[in-house]
Amino acid sequence: MTELSGKVQTVLGPIDPDQLGRTMTHEHLTMTFECCYFSPSPGGDKVPENPFQMNHMFWLRQNPYGNHENLLLQQENSAVREELLAYKEAGGGAIVENTTSGIDRDMSTLRQMSHDTGVHVIGGAGFYVDSTHTEATKGMSVEELSDIIVGEVLRGADGTGIRCGVIGEIGTSWPITDSEKRVLRATAHAQAQLGCPVIIHPGRNPAAPAQVVRVLQEAGGDIGKTVMSHLDRTIFDPGELLEFAKQGCYLEYDLFGMELLNYPYDLNVDMPSDSQRVQALVLLVKEGYEDHIVVAHDIHTKNRLTKYGGHGYSHILKNIVPKMLTRGFTQSQVDKVLIDNPKRWLTFK
Numbered sequence: 001m002t003e004l005s006g007k008v009q010t011v012l013g014p015i016d017p018d019q020l021g022r023t024m025t026h027e028h029l030t031m032t033f034e035c036c037y038f039s040p041s042p043g044g045d046k047v048p049e050n051p052f053q054m055n056h057m058f059w060l061r062q063n064p065y066g067n068h069e070n071l072l073l074q075q076e077n078s079a080v081r082e083e084l085l086a087y088k089e090a091g092g093g094a095i096v097e098n099t100t101s102g103i104d105r106d107m108s109t110l111r112q113m114s115h116d117t118g119v120h121v122i123g124g125a126g127f128y129v130d131s132t133h134t135e136a137t138k139g140m141s142v143e144e145l146s147d148i149i150v151g152e153v154l155r156g157a158d159g160t161g162i163r164c165g166v167i168g169e170i171g172t173s174w175p176i177t178d179s180e181k182r183v184l185r186a187t188a189h190a191q192a193q194l195g196c197p198v199i200i201h202p203g204r205n206p207a208a209p210a211q212v213v214r215v216l217q218e219a220g221g222d223i224g225k226t227v228m229s230h231l232d233r234t235i236f237d238p239g240e241l242l243e244f245a246k247q248g249c250y251l252e253y254d255l256f257g258m259e260l261l262n263y264p265y266d267l268n269v270d271m272p273s274d275s276q277r278v279q280a281l282v283l284l285v286k287e288g289y290e291d292h293i294v295v296a297h298d299i300h301t302k303n304r305l306t307k308y309g310g311h312g313y314s315h316i317l318k319n320i321v322p323k324m325l326t327r328g329f330t331q332s333q334v335d336k337v338l339i340d341n342p343k344r345w346l347t348f349k
């Protein structure tokens, strides 16, 4: 299709897919999540100006979006570089960095981090959720949006010349907005032209993933080359999960390490524990979906870095994989989740 056919495109250039190794398919290394600040409930404890002290750590884990400083991951480049070295040491090979326009994508920093650590980094093209779309973005046609996305993959993003290797995370809300629908159609057009991987951030409703798939499909998208993110906070009923799995996209559990009592964006949601996430993966494997599962931590706040007492980017490799093996996964099934599925998804057609 293009000169990228059969390759994976990293921020340091195209590579042979076999070079990837174990891959987290949804992380952020540098970004801001200020768009999604969520004020702690009135009367609740407040953390002071400098929140990163031992006595505030439990509060931050429970209220990650209720403190402005916690949302500024882009201030932690040197800590993240150290974490990438630890990730490599733990057996990690690659990371898909899903920061798109709207949450401070920084391609030059990604390239530097990859260069310094030897971890392959795949950057993301396209746009995050509507609340971060500029007026200019909201005014664009599907064709104009698609041209931008294609340009970010073929020529580089944000004027850097550093090229994205995946479209997404493409942000959608619940209910989905008109601007987000246009971005989704543009994503499908760009994917049809490039034969590239796509990754979606669905709205926070169990019906959202299927709605997104419909919009992509109607616009000519390749669902078999698309990851649906955040299933752990989106679809809770096992029957609904298996119904959605029939769509044929990759099924991503990407909030490993995030355990909290009250999910601030929807208090009706009971955020699963890591053990419950593993149970969901076991169900998917039992039902024949082992070739469709991918996993990650989606680190997007400071408190999840090991520097601040968090789990870091190696948690899945160090703690979740052993748990998967005790819950019936074979080593070959673990390798599919960590190596084979990401590799197949990330390789350009």
Ligand SMILES: CCC(=O)NCCS(=O)(=O)O
Pocket (backbone or CB within 6 Å): 033, 103, 201, 230, 233, 265, 298, 300
């Ligand atoms: C930018 C990171 C992101 O979107 N993470 C998902 C957060 S949540 O929607 O699951 O709360």
